[in-house]
Amino acid sequence: MDEEILTDTLLRQYLLRKVDHEERQRIEKLFMTDSLARDRVLAAEQELIEDYLEDSLTTEDKEIFLSHYARTPEQQRKLRINKSIKHWAVKEAQATPISSSIWSRFLEPLRSRSAYLVPIAVAILIAIVIAYVWLNRRMEYWAIQKEVAQLNTPASLSQNLPQMASLWLRPVTARSGEAQNQITKQSDIRIVELFLLTIQKERYPIYHAVVQRVGEKELIVTADVEARSDNTIHFRLPVHILTNGSYRIRINGIATDGSTGPAEEYTFSVD
Amino acid sequence: MARDSVIPPESFDEILAWLNHDRDLAASIYLQIHADLTRIFTFNNCSDPEGLTDEAFDRLAKKIHELRQDYEGDPRLYLYGIARNLIKEELKKVKNQVSLDDFEPAAKTVDETEQETAEMRDDCLHSCLKKLGAEKRKLILSYYAKEKQAKIDHRARLAMQLGTNVETLRVRVYRIRAALEECVERCIDRKAKRK
Numbered sequence: 292m293d294e295e296i297l298t299d300t301l302l303r304q305y306l307l308r309k310v311d312h313e314e315r316q317r318i319e320k321l322f323m324t325d326s327l328a329r330d331r332v333l334a335a336e337q338e339l340i341e342d343y344l345e346d347s348l349t350t351e352d353k354e355i356f357l358s359h360y361a362r363t364p365e366q367q368r369k370l371r372i373n374k375s376i377k378h379w380a381v382k383e384a385q386a387t388p389i390s391s392s393i394w395s396r397f398l399e400p401l402r403s404r405s406a407y408l409v410p411i412a413v414a415i416l417i418a419i420v421i422a423y424v425w426l427n428r429r430m431e432y433w434a435i436q437k438e439v440a441q442l443n444t445p446a447s448l449s450q451n452l453p454q455m456a457s458l459w460l461r462p463v464t465a466r467s468g469e470a471q472n473q474i475t476k477q478s479d480i481r482i483v484e485l486f487l488l489t490i491q492k493e494r495y496p497i498y499h500a501v502v503q504r505v506g507e508k509e510l511i512v513t514a515d516v517e518a519r520s521d522n523t524i525h526f527r528l529p530v531h532i533l534t535n536g537s538y539r540i541r542i543n544g545i546a547t548d549g550s551t552g553p554a555e556e557y558t559f560s561v562d
Numbered sequence: 563m564a565r566d567s568v569i570p571p572e573s574f575d576e577i578l579a580w581l582n583h584d585r586d587l588a589a590s591i592y593l594q595i596h597a598d599l600t601r602i603f604t605f606n607n608c609s610d611p612e613g614l615t616d617e618a619f620d621r622l623a624k625k626i627h628e629l630r631q632d633y634e635g636d637p638r639l640y641l642y643g644i645a646r647n648l649i650k651e652e653l654k655k656v657k658n659q660v661s662l663d664d665f666e667p668a669a670k671t672v673d674e675t676e677q678e679t680a681e682m683r684d685d686c687l688h689s690c691l692k693k694l695g696a697e698k699r700k701l702i703l704s705y706y707a708k709e710k711q712a713k714i715d716h717r718a719r720l721a722m723q724l725g726t727n728v729e730t731l732r733v734r735v736y737r738i739r740a741a742l743e744e745c746v747e748r749c750i751d752r753k754a755k756r757k
Contacts, residue, residue: 323638334736372746375687384707
């Protein structure tokens with residue numbers, strides 16, 4: 292069969308009697324001798340019937356269609372059966388969405404509303420970027436948590452580490468006000484060891500420390516540190532997590548029964 | 563309207579022998595040509611496609627003896643030649659016979675006869691759909707699920723999912739639908755006879 296010749300358009304023109312005599316004969320000879328050509332003509336006829344049932348034909352084509360394909364009782368029955376098949380399929384598809392991939396199902400309603408596709412795609416892209424940034428920050432946070440926890444284990448706290456600076460801090464009270472101690476960042480200092488004086492009478496085996504920038508809600512790091520017998524809590528921080536600005540450390544004693552003691556706050560600044 | 567064939571049995575045997583030496587195969591070729599000619603007459607807007615097809619075979623029967631000795635071409639094309647002559651004669655007889663005022667629009671006709679067979683048709687369709695098999699039923703359902711503009715993209719995607727092109731898919735669906743249609747027609751006829 293000459294596939295080039297039997298186009299959909301040509302077949303439709305043939306079915307609507309819009310081709311000349313020679314073309315008609317050529318198509319009909321193919322129809323008689325080539326089973327694939329026959330199937331294509333009949334499939335095209337089927338498409339034409341479908342368009343008629345959907346009322347998609349032009350007025351002229353509809354008139355031609357009716358004069359050819361809706362004339363005899365057999366043809367009319369054929370149309371009725373076709374109508375029933377279509378009606379069943381559409382109804383069935385509405386009741387049970389056709390199985391496809393989750394993505395296809397998700398995208399299906401969007402395809403018919405292509406105008407929304409670009410803004411939706413942009414929104415999805417933004418959501419992905421935000422999720423990526425958030426995930427990155429969470430991973431960074433957990434890496435800092437791990438590093439600080441390792442620095443503040445009893446074994447680590449008992450060692451004098453190189454490139455370490457010390458800073459004594461008193462708790463902030465109404466009387467002492469917000470007097471700040473300052474750390475100056477230097478290239479040879481990697482760790483700062485804070486000696487947090489506690490003035491509470493109650494002693495706890497463990498203290499939970501929370502580090503934040505002053506005026507911000509976001510936590511920089513939290514850690515549990517063991518208490519010492521000299522009314523101080525030793526708390527080590529890596530310098531790279533501290534940028535210029537003011538910081539607040541809040542500590543709460545954790546009792547053996549899990550209850551939390553009153554908080555004490557310390558502040559310091561970095562430049 | 564189809565009419566009783568006047569082909570004598572010996573001529574009919576000769577026609578079958580001319581179509582193929584295997585009688586069973588010849589019979590299926592005969593039926594296929596019969597169906598194809600009926601379609602050709604329909605495509606040419608002839609008033610009685612079945613009757614004209616029978617007439618084409620009657621004319622063939624009259625010449626079959628000589629043809630078996632002389633004709634060397636494709637029997638289908640010979641029959642098509644007869645069909646073309648019949649179409650010409652038909653056109654001469656009933657020039658502009660079909661006017662748009664002579665028939666009812668199909669939609670109206672559907673409504674008018676719906677009462678008689680709507681229930682039958684639905685029953686038959688469901689019964690034939692069951693016989694069709696799950697895979698074919700699913701394909702028909704998917705193919706016809708969308709209408710108008712939406713169906714174009716939908717069918718292109720469906721063809722892609724099935725690893726084929728739209729034309730092949732169309733033919734595949736046509737074959738299934740034709741079998742389904744035939745099954746429904748037979749079922750309606752059976753039910754109508756019982757009534």
